Every structure is written in structure tokens, then in C-alpha cells.
Amino acid sequence: xxxxxxxxxxxxxxxxxxxxxxxxxxxxxxxxxxxxxxxxxxxxxxxxxxxxxxxxxxxxxxxxxxxxxxxxxxxxxxxxxxxxxxxxxxxxxxxxxxxxxxxxxxxxxxxxxxxxxxxxxxxxxxxxxxxxxxxxxxxxxxxxxxxxxxxxxxxxxxxxxxxxxxxxxxxxxxxxxxxxxxxxxxxxxxxxxxxxxxxxxxxxxxxxxxxxxxxxxxxxxxxxxxxxxxxxxxxxxxxxxxxxxxxxxxxxxxxxxxxx
Amino acid sequence: xxxxxxxxxxxxxxxxxxxxxxxxxxxxxxxxxxxxxxxxxxxxxxxxxxxxxxxxxxxxxxxxxxxxxxxxxxxxxxxxxxxxxxxxxxxxxxxxxxxxxxxxxxxxxxxxxxxxxxxxxxxxxxxxxxxxxxxxxxxxxxxxxxxxxxxxxxxxxxxxxxxxxxxxxxxxxxxxxxxxxxxxxxxxxxxxxxxxxxxxxxxxxxxxxxxxxxxxxxxxxxxxxxxxxxxxxxxxxxxxxxxxxxxxxxxxxxxxxxxxxxxxxxxxxxxxxxxxxxxxxxxxxxxxxxxxxxxxxxxxx
Numbered sequence: 001x002x003x004x005x006x007x008x009x010x011x012x013x014x015x016x017x018x019x020x021x022x023x024x025x026x027x028x029x030x031x032x033x034x035x036x037x038x039x040x041x042x043x044x045x046x047x048x049x050x051x052x053x054x055x056x057x058x059x060x061x062x063x064x065x066x067x068x069x070x071x072x073x074x075x076x077x078x079x080x081x082x083x084x085x086x087x088x089x090x091x092x093x094x095x096x097x098x099x100x101x102x103x104x105x106x107x108x109x110x111x112x113x114x115x116x117x118x119x120x121x122x123x124x125x126x127x128x129x130x131x132x133x134x135x136x137x138x139x140x141x142x143x144x145x146x147x148x149x150x151x152x153x154x155x156x157x158x159x160x161x162x163x164x165x166x167x168x169x170x171x172x173x174x175x176x177x178x179x180x181x182x183x184x185x186x187x188x189x190x191x192x193x194x195x196x197x198x199x200x201x202x203x204x205x206x207x208x209x210x211x212x213x214x215x216x217x218x219x220x221x222x223x224x225x226x227x228x229x230x231x232x233x234x235x236x237x238x239x240x241x242x243x244x245x246x247x248x249x250x251x252x253x254x255x256x257x258x259x260x
Numbered sequence: 261x262x263x264x265x266x267x268x269x270x271x272x273x274x275x276x277x278x279x280x281x282x283x284x285x286x287x288x289x290x291x292x293x294x295x296x297x298x299x300x301x302x303x304x305x306x307x308x309x310x311x312x313x314x315x316x317x318x319x320x321x322x323x324x325x326x327x328x329x330x331x332x333x334x335x336x337x338x339x340x341x342x343x344x345x346x347x348x349x350x351x352x353x354x355x356x357x358x359x360x361x362x363x364x365x366x367x368x369x370x371x372x373x374x375x376x377x378x379x380x381x382x383x384x385x386x387x388x389x390x391x392x393x394x395x396x397x398x399x400x401x402x403x404x405x406x407x408x409x410x411x412x413x414x415x416x417x418x419x420x421x422x423x424x425x426x427x428x429x430x431x432x433x434x435x436x437x438x439x440x441x442x443x444x445x446x447x448x449x450x451x452x453x454x455x456x457x458x459x460x461x462x463x464x465x466x467x468x469x470x471x472x473x474x475x476x477x478x479x480x481x482x483x484x485x486x487x488x489x490x491x492x493x494x495x496x497x498x499x500x501x502x503x504x505x506x507x508x509x510x511x512x513x514x515x516x517x518x519x520x521x522x523x524x525x526x527x528x529x530x531x532x533x534x535x536x537x538x539x540x541x542x543x544x545x546x547x548x549x550x551x552x553x554x555x556x557x558x559x560x561x
Contacts, residue, residue: 013347017347105312106311256315
């Protein structure tokens with residue numbers, strides 16, 4: 001792992017100084033908090049500002065704490081993933097395009113360390129932000145809707161982190177292999193569009209990385225079917241490893257695309 | 261003197277176009293070589309191949325007697341348009357460059373400080389590089405290229421974008437470095453190469469068209485001539501008519517090109533004295549560096 005620490009320090013300084021380390025956690029924190037708050041206070045809000053005729057009664061559904069956590073995850077699955085894919089699509093390709101990467105590529109760096117430094121930084125930011133957001137969410141859910149089983153929550157969080165690893169490696173791979181624009185499209189397709197396809201046609205299969213968030217929900221409510229769940233986890237982790245190796249390969253192969 | 265780097269038949273092909281075509285030349289240890297040629301001659305491509313940023317289509321690069329795949333450990337490279345991470349300070353950037361090039365982490369900072377002092381950026385070493393002017397960027401670019409004391413320094417147009425003062429400063433720094441480093445740099449301005457270059461390599465359309473020391477090139481292309489200044493254009497025209505040697509005229513100046521040092525000036529003066537024309541001045545002149553450049557890069561193969 002030669003040079004990893006130097007390259008990681010550079011990533012750290014970059015994300016510190018361009019405030020990504022501030023605004024990405026804020027996005028996840030915001031969605032983590034608003035979901036339980038709006039669901040709890042919606043009746044009062046509507047009563048106060050809704051201009052409802054006297055005597056109108058809305059049958060608001062009673063949410064379980066698990067449903068509130070999963071509603072937050074579905075927000076993360078759309079807006080959160082959008083932020084991650086678009087926010088990091090240029091993580092390698094932009095350095096190439098700018099010509100910044102010339103300074104790295106003319107030195108005896110290992111491309112594996114280069115990719116790992118980016119991967120580590122992304123993981124810290126993305127997984128850290130999601131954990132922060134979900135913990136805040138858990139707190140408000142607990143206060144407003146009731147307790148969530150701690151063991152189930154940890155299992156759910158672990159499962160969801162596997163999905164996040166998958167997303168991070170997809171974005172990193174696309175950025176290593178393509179230009180920023182194409183990388184955005186490819187990672188959006190792989191993260192958001194495939195999720196949509198899986199939701200539409202997914203009844204025909206049970207093992208897929210795009211089912212992991214759903215399985216995470218099942219873990220939370222304690223109703224998960226062990227076999228397809230375990231296989232999905234294994235397949236996803238294998239894909240993560242493959243994507244990272246692919247990213248290292250393409251980072252090296254695309255040196256000649258660096259603007260000099 | 262020892263050869264540090266030898267390239268043999270170096271070729272880079274993009275589709276049918278050959279950006280660099282069968283290039284063969286050597287760099288002697290602790291000498292400096294200028295790659296000279298118009299834009300698009302293949303200078304940057306050659307430097308990129310040497311720096312390991314591009315893979316050659318054909319040919320070998322021999323470094324210090326060994327065919328090597330990765331000479332990144334022993335080179336410093338300054339691109340034509342150096343781009344820095346705008347959020348790093350000059351010192352942070354130079355220190356990172358040193359560490360990535362294999363300088364011991366314990367002394368990297370110290371080396372970075374020394375190098376920044378050498379290139380004259382001590383005052384701004386804690387400023388973010390995003391705020392730097394063109395000249396400062398070029399110096400920082402030089403700093404990152406030399407901080408690890410490479411055996412070979414590759415510079416792509418190190419002074420082309422600078423004003424005359426900046427150009428002089430960079431040239432002085434390079435002169436100082438020349439004592440301990442082998443330097444290969446590209447330029448399209450022959451004057452820049454005049455004072456500090458041991459070897460000139462002229463490229464045109466990817467091919468080597470001329471090679472040699474400044475003096476050799478000067479002698480070969482000096483094209484000595486007499487410039488004869490007359491008081492008016494008509495007088496000059498009259499002289500061209502009566503001249504026993506082939507002569508040409510531009511406004512009120514007539515030119516006689518020497519062939520093997522003939523004619524000698526006495527003969528010219530005798531003809532001039534006999535002609536009764538109103539003479540202002542006679543001088544022996546040689547081609548300027550700019551004219552030599554044009555001659556070399558335009559000459560027929």
C-alpha cells in the first residue's frame with residue numbers, strides 16, 4: 001500500500017476544503033429528521049394551515065416505527081443516491097480532464113493505492129453520512145413513534161451498508177472507466193434505473209444487489225428469508241471487489257486520456 | 261561523457277497519423293537538450309512518452325544502460341500547462357509531490373521548503389495555489405518537478421507562456437540545475453535555447469530534421485551575406501543590375517550571399533567604389549536565430 005497515506009491525506013483535504021464533508025452529511029441528516037417529524041405532525045399541520053371545512057376527519061394511517069425508518073431509506077434510495085452518484089461521478093475522471101492527475105501519474109504511485117484512497121474517502125463520507133442520518137432518524141422515531149429493536153436495527157444498518165458499498169464502487173468504477181458525463185449516466189443507470197427495473201420485474205428472481213435495501217427492511221421487521229438474502233449479500237460483495245479491481249485497471253489504462 | 265538516456269526508433273501512431281516518427285537520439289549525463297519545432301511537431305508527445313504518460317507504438321527507451329518500462333522514479337516532469345489542486349497550499353502540494361516521488365516522509369517537508377525557496381516562492385508557500393499567477397504557477401511546477409532531485413528533468417515549454425522577466429528567472433534556475441541534472445525541454449523559441457543548451461534537436465511533423473550543438477547549427481545555417489545599404493531604392497536597384505555576383509534587393513538594401521567565403525569584401529568594395537553609387541554602409545551578416553529556425557523546420561527532406 002505504498003503512498004496510500006499521502007493520497008488519502010490529499011482526498012481528505014480536498015473534501016474538507018470543498019465542504020463536501022459538511023453538506024453531504026447535512027443532506028442525509030435532513031432527510032433522516034424530516035421523515036418522522038412530518039409523519040407525526042402532519043395532522044396538526046393540516047389542521048392549522050389546511051383550510052379544512054369544519055368537521056373533516058382524515059383517517060391517518062398508524063405507522064409502526066419500522067415503517068418510518070423504511071420511509072427514510074426510500075428517501076435515501078432516491079435523493080441520497082442521486083447526490084452520491086452526481087456528487088462523485090468526477091472523482092477520478094475530473095482529475096484526468098483537468099490535467100491535475102498528470103502530477104500523480106508521472107510519479108511512481110501504485111494505481112491500487114490511488115483508487116483505494118478515493119474508495120476510502122467515499123466510504124467514510126457516504127457511510128458516515130447515512131449512519132448519522134439514520135441515527136438521528138432512530139432518535140426521533142423512538143421519541144415520536146416508539147422503540148425499534150436494537151438488534152434488528154444493527155442488522156438492518158449492516159445490510160444497508162453493503163448496498164452503499166455497492167453504490168460507491170459503481171460510481172468509482174464508472175469514473176475510472178469513463179469521462180465525467182458518461183460516468184454520471186452509467187452510475188445513475190446502474191444505481192437508480194436498475195433499482196426501478198428490479199422493482200418492476202423483480203418478482204421473477206430473488207437474488208440481486210438491487211434487492212438489498214428491500215432485504216434490509218425485512219431484516220428490520222424480522223421477516224427476512226435467509227437463503228436469497230445471504231446469496232444477494234455474497235453476490236453484491238463479490239461485485240464490489242470486481243468493480244474495485246476494474247477501477248484500478250481502468251485508472252491505469254486511461255492514463256493516456258489525461259490532459260497534458 | 262556518459263549517456264543517461266537513449267531512445268531508439270521512438271514512434272507514436274494515432275490511427276494513420278504518426279505524431280512521432282522513428283525518433284532516435286541520446287541525452288548525455290548532466291547536459292541539456294532542447295527539443296525545437298513548431299506547434300504540432302511532436303514535442304509534447306515525445307516528452308509524454310519519456311514521462312510514461314503515453315505508451316510508444318514502437319521503439320525503445322534505454323535509461324542508464326537498461327531498457328526500462330517505468331522511468332517514473334527518476335524523472336521530474338513539468339507539463340506545458342501545469343494544473344494544481346487549487347485547495348492545496350504551495351507547501352502542501354510540494355510536500356505531497358516529494359512524498360509520492362519517494363522522498364523519505366520525515367524529510368519531505370524540509371525538502372519542500374528548500375525547493376520552494378530555490379524557485380523563489382518562500383513568501384507565498386502557505387497560500388493556496390488557486391490564487392497563483394502564471395509565473396508563480398510555472399515556478400511551483402518547476403518545484404514539484406525537482407523536489408525529489410530527479411536524474412532527468414523533462415520540461416514542456418517551460419518558458420513559452422512567461423513574460424521576459426519570468427523567462428529570465430526560470431532560465432537562470434535551469435542553468436543552476438544543469439550542473440547536477442540532465443535536462444530535456446521543448447520550446448518553439450530558439451532564442452531561449454541559446455544560452456544554456458548543449459544539444460539542439462529539431463523536430464518537424466514528428467521527424468528529427470536536424471541535430472547538433474548550437475554552434476554546429478549556426479555554422480551550418482548561418483548563410484553569411486553582405487548587406488549593402490544605399491541611400492535610395494533606385495541606387496540599390498542599379499547596383500543589383502551591375503553586380504558581377506548574384507544579388508537581390510529589398511528596398512534600399514542589396515544582398516550578396518557568400519559561397520565558400522567568396523566574394524571577399526575588398527572585391528565588393530572595389531565594385532562599389534567604381535559604381536559611383538551613394539553608399540551608406542556595408543556589413544557582413546549572418547542569419548538570425550529566428551531565420552535559422554525557419555530554415556531548419558522548412559528545409560526539404
